[in-house]
Amino acid sequence: MDLLPVAPLDVLRRRRSAKWRFHPDDVLPLPVAEMDFDLAPPVQDALRAAVDRSDAGYPTPLPTLADALAGFAGERWGWEIDPSAVTAVTDVGVGVVELLRLLTRPGDPVVICPPVYAPFFGWVPEAGGRVFEVLLVDGRLDLPGLERAFAQHPAAFVLCNPHNPVGRVHTREELTELVRLATAYGVPVISDEIHAPLVLPGATFTPILTIPGAAAIAVSLVSSSKAWNLAGLKCATIVTAGPRLADVVGRLPQDTPWRVGHFGVLASVAAYTDGVPWLDQLLATLDDRRALLGRLLAERLSKVSWRPPEATFLAWLDCTAIGTGAAPRELFFTRGRVALEPGPRFGANGSGFVRLNFGTSAEILEAAVDRMAEAAAV
Ligand SMILES: Cc1ncc(COP(=O)(O)O)c(C=O)c1O
Secondary structure, three states: OOOOOOOOHHHHOOOOOOHHOOOOOOEEEEEOOOOOOOOOOHHHHHHHHHHHHHOOOOOOOOHHHHHHHEEEEHHOOOOOOHHHHHHEEHHHHHHHHOOOHHHHOOOOEEEOOOOOOOHHHHHHHOOOOOEOOOEEEEEEEHHHHHHHHHHOOEEEEEEOOOOOOOEEOOOHHHHHHHHHHHHOOOOOOEEEOOOOOHHHOOOOOOOOOHHHHHHOOOEEEEEOOOOOOOOOOOOOEOOOOOOOHHHHHHHOOHHHHHHOOOOHHHHHHHHHHHHHHHHHHHHHHHHHHHHHHHHHHHHHOOOEEEEEEEEOOEEEEEEEOOOOOOOOHHHHHHHHEEEOHHHHHHOOOHHHHHEOOEEEEOOHHHHHHHHHHHHHHH
């Protein structure tokens, strides 16, 4: 399969998105979770056609978005979604916060598993809750730790599957046990499945709602925005599979679907229906970059260790041999002019780690590791 090309750096630097605007031109930006590949051709066509029609008004997510997602999820994961149980939301962040507002009373604990996607730490208090941490153990869910936490009756658990930043795909067995515990203690599970289409060769994604019993206790958030690189278009979906969680979703603010981006809906429909061959090419390309990064680290930057991710285009690099806290990130930035996410943003147990975005060309990846190696050698 042909790998996806990436435009040269001077062309990428013309982009106006956050990844390319945060830093001066001498910095290689590998932090923000945006990829450098061109948009999938069907997505480009859908957006161009909308511009040609001057079609930039309010969105109509239903039924097209729900049908397209259901078709994709059925084909890809054998996950039978009822399109009438799909609700469009602005983005995954808005979806999680709005659900938490409905499930949480002021000050209620909400469980998350650091190191985890940094905004989880903000979404919980935004909804009035209090973060209750159950740390990952060796990159996996700490199921006994979760049971102890659930016994204290938190308002909800926000799961990240696949788990950013460690790139772990929770197994069917782990999720089965999680659902058993959540059911036993009556803790609703909000499963952020935004990275699901980005599961790489070697791993298998299990949608939480395919676990027996999950329908009564869990809700899933899915979006095309990570895998097809559409974050700026503002469109995600909440999926339920049973009346209890559907009732919660039914209490979302009435205007919720109106707050979705029209271009996001059009692009997502194109992605889910005609963008799957491109997605497969993307996964082959990311698999190639993952292997390249492994070789580069072993050859040139052996102070840094990692466990290759099972999903995502994000690498969680253990730089504790270089420093603690955000020191490695600062060193790579100031001496190497490579921008990475500092590990402590993902939780205190991210001390000494950095997160690197390998959704880019082999050339940029190689240049970044060279610069990091030089910075670390000083
Ligand atoms: C786990 C996770 N959830 C949510 C988001 C953000 O999604 P959205 O832009 O739809 O809020 C990201 C972005 O990288 C993410 O990694």
